[in-house]
Amino acid sequence: MIELTYINLNDFLSRSINVGREGEVLDQSFSPGNLVKIYHGENKKGINVAGMFLPQVLEEYKKINRMRALIRKLFLNRRIYRRSTFKGRVVKLYEMKRNYKRIKNEKIVFYMEDVSKVIGSKHFSFKVDKLPYKKNGKDVYRTGSDAASFFAEKQIQRNIKRTYSVKQADRDIIVPQLISILSDKVPKLVMKADIEAFYESIDRDLLVKKLNEKPVLSLSTRKLITKMFRKYEALSGEERGIPRGIGISAYLAELYLKTFDEEIKRIDNLIYYARYVDDIVIVVSIKSGEGEEAIKKKVGSLLDKEKLSLNQIKTEVFSCLNGNETFSFEYLGYKFNKAEAGLKVLISDKKIEKYKSRISSSIDKFKKNSIKQPKKAKKELFLRLSFLTTNTSLSNNKGNAVVGVYNTNKWITETGPLVHLDNILKGRIASLKDEKIKQKASKFSFRKGFSERRYTRFTSKDLETIVKAWKQ
Numbered sequence: 001m002i003e004l005t006y007i008n009l010n011d012f013l014s015r016s017i018n019v020g021r022e023g024e025v026l027d028q029s030f031s032p033g034n035l036v037k038i039y040h041g042e043n044k045k046g047i048n049v050a051g052m053f054l055p056q057v058l059e060e061y062k063k064i065n066r067m068r069a070l071i072r073k074l075f076l077n078r079r080i081y082r083r084s085t086f087k088g089r090v091v092k093l094y095e096m097k098r099n100y101k102r103i104k105n106e107k108i109v110f111y112m113e114d115v116s117k118v119i120g121s122k123h124f125s126f127k128v129d130k131l132p133y134k135k136n137g138k139d140v141y142r143t144g145s146d147a148a149s150f151f152a153e154k155q156i157q158r159n160i161k162r163t164y165s166v167k168q169a170d171r172d173i174i175v176p177q178l179i180s181i182l183s184d185k186v187p188k189l190v191m192k193a194d195i196e197a198f199y200e201s202i203d204r205d206l207l208v209k210k211l212n213e214k215p216v217l218s219l220s221t222r223k224l225i226t227k228m229f230r231k232y233e234a235l236s237g238e239e240r241g242i243p244r245g246i247g248i249s250a251y252l253a254e255l256y257l258k259t260f261d262e263e264i265k266r267i268d269n270l271i272y273y274a275r276y277v278d279d280i281v282i283v284v285s286i287k288s289g290e291g292e293e294a295i296k297k298k299v300g301s302l303l304d305k306e307k308l309s310l311n312q313i314k315t316e317v318f319s320c321l322n323g324n325e326t327f328s329f330e331y332l333g334y335k336f337n338k339a340e341a342g343l344k345v346l347i348s349d350k351k352i353e354k355y356k357s358r359i360s361s362s363i364d365k366f367k368k369n370s371i372k373q374p375k376k377a378k379k380e381l382f383l384r385l386s387f388l389t390t391n392t393s394l395s396n397n398k399g400n401a402v403v404g405v406y407n408t409n410k411w412i413t414e415t416g417p418l419v420h421l422d423n424i425l426k427g428r429i430a431s432l433k434d435e436k437i438k439q440k441a442s443k444f445s446f447r448k449g450f451s452e453r454r455y456t457r458f459t460s461k462d463l464e465t466i467v468k469a470w471k472q
Helices: 032-044 049-053 055-076 083-120 147-164 171-183 204-211 219-236 247-256 258-264 292-305 349-369 374-389 416-429 435-441 446-451 460-471
Strands: 017-019 025-027 128-135 138-143 188-194 270-276 279-285 316-320 327-331 334-339 342-347 391-393 402-404
Touching: 025 147, 032 049, 032 083, 032 147, 049 055, 049 147, 055 083, 083 147, 128 219, 138 147, 138 219, 147 219, 147 247, 171 270, 171 279, 171 334, 171 342, 188 292, 188 327, 204 219, 204 247, 219 247, 247 258, 258 270, 258 292, 279 292, 292 316, 316 327, 342 416, 349 374, 349 416, 349 460, 374 435, 374 446, 374 460, 416 446
Parallel strands: none
Antiparallel strands: 017 025, 128 138, 188 279, 188 316, 270 279, 327 334, 334 342, 391 402
């Protein structure tokens, strides 16, 4: 059985901290204060944490929103009030809003104190369950739906990320960089690679070794990771691998490949390197005596050090000697088509199929539900079609990421696939019987949503409703 090497308990007697980069002291504890930070952080990402675990604070949110609405209304109609009356009402409303916020925050802190005690108990370990379906032929896992499992997992992710300075690559940085590299005339070799069964092939002994290197994780964090490994081994029956689908695994995977990334970057003729989880792109200059097989062998040998291997079926190397070569590959949801005329960037075939599947699921779900609940079914259909063909923020505050038909496909140079999706959508809409619904549904357009950057606001409840049909 794999065990993490625990450091002296006395070092963690009062609180679980360690020194990170540049002497920064990192609080790794599962304290109420840290859990409150996680609560607010997830809330900002658009996750309805209160709806999941804290129904007792939902009423306070309603009261706060009511005060905000009254304040807005008051300012809009300020001309009808005397200055003293207006000022008095503003002060009163802001005072009430602050009071509701205080009550809300007190309830959150009180709740997190209980959750912290549960996580800190000797026998706690967050649940790990195997889902009844596979993703791309691979088993998928999840942590438990209870609050302690949720917040423990988030704090462990935070601890790994900050302690080892690991993070997942940004698609919107990689893609434009890759477009620029592929568009120039510099002679080069382009390697698109994939790691064979990445999550399932990770050597846990080697991962533990990396975890035990300085700087170290807190004792409590390391214990919970150990327990997760045990549960995964019991569920999978495998001595290798980490559970696919769990957030902690994503950070552990990044840590596992940190040395590999560093070694790749040391290749002397390297032009460009990017890795998104297990999808890799490497661009090297043409070196005397080295060809396509040489770069594959070099990358393969570096992976071998990590006890991993290339997926030979999904690994390709393209020669670009004069810039006029023709080749095509898919990466991060895009299809890169290189020809004499230049580089074209399209939506990947895989993503197109995903859109088609969601169109079909939306229409099929409507047909099924409209028999007993026609109004609800109609509302849900329009919500799903709107989500597919427009853009929306998944966050509760300004400046956070926006997703949608434009924002997830912003680097394409060809809109033909969007027209194709519109035709697919029109075909499915034509199968509906209600003419009014058909007329309204026909206004949704992938191409227009992209080109006009159409934006729609959805509540957390709306988003839950939207994805329900697709998960099924």
